[in-house]
Amino acid sequence: MPSARPSTRTTRQRDEIHRVLTTAPGPLTVTEIHAQAQRDLPALGIATVYRTLKLLTDQGLIHPVMLDGETLYEASGRGHHHHFSCRRCGRVFTLQTCPVSLPRGTVFAGGFVVDAHELTLYGLCPDCAALPPA
Amino acid sequence: MPSARPSTRTTRQRDEIHRVLTTAPGPLTVTEIHAQAQRDLPALGIATVYRTLKLLTDQGLIHPVMLDGETLYEASGRGHHHHFSCRRCGRVFTLQTCPVSLPRGTVFAGGFVVDAHELTLYGLCPDCAALPPA
DNA sequence: GTAGATGCAAATTCTTTGCATGAGA
DNA sequence: TCTCATGCAAAGAATTTGCATCTAC
Numbered sequence: 001m002p003s004a005r006p007s008t009r010t011t012r013q014r015d016e017i018h019r020v021l022t023t024a025p026g027p028l029t030v031t032e033i034h035a036q037a038q039r040d041l042p043a044l045g046i047a048t049v050y051r052t053l054k055l056l057t058d059q060g061l062i063h064p065v066m067l068d069g070e071t072l073y074e075a076s077g078r079g080h081h082h083h084f085s086c087r088r089c090g091r092v093f094t095l096q097t098c099p100v101s102l103p104r105g106t107v108f109a110g111g112f113v114v115d116a117h118e119l120t121l122y123g124l125c126p127d128c129a130a131l132p133p134a
Numbered sequence: 135m136p137s138a139r140p141s142t143r144t145t146r147q148r149d150e151i152h153r154v155l156t157t158a159p160g161p162l163t164v165t166e167i168h169a170q171a172q173r174d175l176p177a178l179g180i181a182t183v184y185r186t187l188k189l190l191t192d193q194g195l196i197h198p199v200m201l202d203g204e205t206l207y208e209a210s211g212r213g214h215h216h217h218f219s220c221r222r223c224g225r226v227f228t229l230q231t232c233p234v235s236l237p238r239g240t241v242f243a244g245g246f247v248v249d250a251h252e253l254t255l256y257g258l259c260p261d262c263a264a265l266p267p268a
Numbered sequence: 269g270t271a272g273a274t275g276c277a278a279a280t281t282c283t284t285t286g287c288a289t290g291a292g293a
Numbered sequence: 294t295c296t297c298a299t300g301c302a303a304a305g306a307a308t309t310t311g312c313a314t315c316t317a318c
Contacts, residue, residue: 009292009297030282045300050283052298066200084246097243100234100253109231111260112218118254119234126245143272143317164307179275184308186273 016040017052018061018075026094027065027072027083067092067120082119088128095121150174151186152195152209160228161199161206161217201226201254216253222262229255 020036021028028036034049053073056062065072068085072092084093098119106114123129154170155162162170168183187207190196199206202219206226218227232253240248257263 011292011298013299043300046282047284047301048299054284064203066203069198069200069205071203084242084248087249093246095242095246099236102233102255108218108229108255111263112227112229112255113258113263114218114255115221115257117256120252121236121242121246121248122251123249124247129245129247145273145317147274177275181276181309182274 012041013037013044013048014052014055016044017049018056021056021062021073022075024074026092027067027074029070029072033073082121084121084123084125086125086128087122088124088131091125093125146175147171147178147182148186148189150178151183152190155190155196155207156209158208160226161201161208163204163206167207216255218255218257218259220259220262221256222258222265225259227259 016037017033020033024036030046030049030053033053034044034046037049038044053062053064057064057073060076062073062075065074065083067083068090074094078094079096080098082095082098084095085091086093100117100119102114102117104115108114150171151167154167158170164180164183164187167187168178168180171183172178187196187198191198191207194210196207196209199208199217201217202224208228212228213230214232216229216232218229219225220227234251234253236248236251238249242248
């Protein structure tokens with residue numbers, strides 16, 4: 001029995017959506033991705049965006065990030081990093097620093113074997129920290 | 135101008151939902167909360183569950199936890215802790231240990247002022263780690 | 269007794285799916 | 294040409310809201 005082969009046909013829509021995500025400075029919402037991709041492909045449908053995000057995720061090219069109750073997507077291959085969510089302006093930033101010392105295989109109290117971790121920081125971004133208090 | 139006062143009327147529904155969450159060993163989904171509360175209040179509607187979860191959240195008695203794309207709720211006041219999500223059985227555990235050294239007010243590279251952090255660990259729980267590899 | 273809370277059902281919002289058409293290879 | 298992908302619209306799933314009824318105080 002032949003194993004299911006992932007589709008790999010190149011289309012303008014897939015290229016564009018992938019480009020938007022690899023170009024973006026941080027993770028984007030589905031709506032933002034749709035809006036930005038529509039600049040080049042005005043007829044792009046939202047269903048195609050959802051289908052493509054799922055496809056690219058399956059291919060490992062991008063991955064979802066759940067943050068503040070929303071699903072954002074970002075390009076893969078940017079190395080280990082974390083996110084900073086600003087309480088004031090709501091923007092999400094990518095931080096390359098990792099304040100967690102948890103090598104793969106670390107065994108935690110009680111026998112939990114850790115192979116990955118996700119950290120989200122909350123606070124004020126540089127811009128908002130510089131503003132006068134509300 | 136009188137400030138908006140939060141509703142505080144005591145009802146069986148609110149007490150029950152709060153009890154379910156304070157009794158639970160870990161965070162629960164909306165559906166789990168509804169099902170468990172219905173044992174004592176069979177007529178409990180799902181809309182009331184949503185409304186009550188929002189209310190209790192506003193009052194600071196509980197708080198939502200976004201995990202693996204689902205919204206779970208847990209009682210507040212359990213001190214600083216994190217979650218461990220098992221890749222194999224899908225269960226979510228609460229860990230009291232914190233491997234992150236980030237006191238409030240820590241200023242991060244670039245001027246990000248951190249006042250809180252959320253960490254989720256992924257791997258195998260003790261039960262699953264003891265099983266033979268798939 | 270009265271304002272606030274509930275339960276139901278309808279309305280929203282977000283995401284997925286069916287199907288006829290369009291376009292990579 | 295021949296699939297596979299797309300766009301639209303309808304279908305699902307999750308959450309919120311309107312409204313008549315009920316209930317804590």
